[in-house]
Amino acid sequence: MTTLHPISAPVGTDDALAWLNDEAVALRELGLHRDPVVRRPEATTVNLASNDYLGLSTHSAVMTGAQAAVEAWGTGSTGSRLVTGTTVAHIDLEDDLADFLGFPAALAFSSGYLANVGAITALAGRGDLIVSDTGTHASLIDGCRLSRARVVVVERGDHAAVRNALRERTEERALVVTDSVYSIDGEPAPIAELYAAARDHRAALLVDEAHALGVRGPGGRGLVAELGLSGAPDLVVTTVLSKSLGAQGGVVLGPPVLRSHLIDRARTFIFDTGLNPAAVGAAHAALGLLRADPSLPQRLRDNAHRLAAAVGAPAPAAAVISKIVGEPQPAVAAAADCREHGVFVGCFRPPSVPAGTSRLRLTVRADLDIATVDHVADIINASLRRVGVR
Incomplete structure (x- = not known):
């Protein structure tokens, strides 16, 4: 039987992956580090970050x-x-x-x-x-x-x-x-x-x-x-x-x-x-x-237009709403503040978007009622104000 032995770096040489530490520090300083957001089944957060446009994943x-x-x-x-x-x-x-x-x-x-x-x-x-x-x-x-x-x-x-x-x-x-x-x-x-x-x-x-x-x-x-x-x-x-x-x-x-x-x-x-x-x-x-139910897409688009108008974003041509913030740090802060107040929003930063156009990416769903759309718009606007964006 072949015995496997752990391979260690030669004495006197650097760890071949040590550069990853410097990379991690640099990404954090630029506001570009990413951590997966862990959802829990009992969460009551309104999800405006998913691509579940028609709300059918839980139907x-x-x-x-x-x-x-x-x-x-x-x-x-x-x-x-x-x-x-x-x-x-x-x-x-x-x-x-x-x-x-x-x-x-x-x-x-x-x-x-x-x-x-x-x-x-x-x-x-x-x-x-x-x-x-x-x-x-x-x-x-x-x-x-x-x-x-x-x-x-x-x-x-x-x-x-x-x-x-x-x-x-x-x-x-x-x-x-x-x-x-x-x-x-x-x-x-x-x-x-x-x-x-x-x-x-x-x-x-x-x-x-x-x-x-x-x-x-x-x-x-x-x-x-x-x-x-x-x-x-x-x-x-x-x-x-x-x-x-x-x-x-x-x-x-x-x-x-x-x-x-x-x-x-x-x-x-x-x-x-x-x-x-x-x-x-x-x-x-x-x-x-x-x-x-071919009316589902129209309900989705109606909700998207209502939310975009409420948060001061351009009228969407589909389901995605882009609320441009500018630099990565305030975009990250606004997204975190939204989560703390019960709304999960997307946050897009370079290299996903051009420099200076970091944004909240919002996606409503066809199954959200008007009261919910208006409620989340109020939370998003308040979060943006709290981080000094508006």
Whole structure:
């Protein structure tokens, strides 16, 4: 039997990880250190930091859907999707999502992050071009980097620059990548113009609808559906089950040949354990609720507009409200003060946002009543005053 001995640093040398202490001190001084906020089941805090836009994560029907899936399949999918990780429930969810969003086919991944990375790296590689923008989510950025394609980054929303990059390329294949609704401030991207640019220059367009599903479009079908582009050629859509559907997971939608290609080529699908049954059951139940009550997205948007007006933030185009504070320290202090007074808000600082634009990121839900929205607005305003912001 081999005996394992602990490895110690050679005498007279520094700890190889000692630099982490200096890094931690520097981050704290800049107000950029992050600690996960631990939630407890008995907490009475009003949560304005989650992406549970429709309030379905605690809906009884959604929890029942999760429980039923666990009873049928157990707590885990037991393997990758290509081995034992695909159940009938996975296929039923994919078919229902594709039908709801107006696409021929869908493929579920175990997270939205993995869906984006898997789709991009399966669609572009060495010798190809990807055109992205400065507002894309980290998962899209990482997919671009891992693809090993040549990547051109343009300013957010600059579809003319996208056209120029596509027109001047030497590569045969090209992919344009964007969020449909930007995650930081909830503003929509110029999807119609980007799609036209891609089509005019023999490129495909990948749109991440994570913050649009359940929020924009007819019955919450997203911004792509709102623009009449669902199922359009050369268009790939990704979205998540972890926001408006209150569960976990990611999805890629497009033609059947895309689904087949991802099964063969997307490493984050091939080598990852399949989405767990509870998440599949919960997401499918939430989708049923959204189908049955298409007024949910409008209730969400009404609440968002009411809260934004009350705290002096720009009117939101989706569910996200950005209350810009400025420097990181007062933003952190305001968020902490809000928590102490019963409201959990998001706090975004560099590198998530540009320097000087640290902010409170607020997300209301469709299930909040007007009295609650007004109450949390009063708390947020009072917290901002207490830290000297207003």
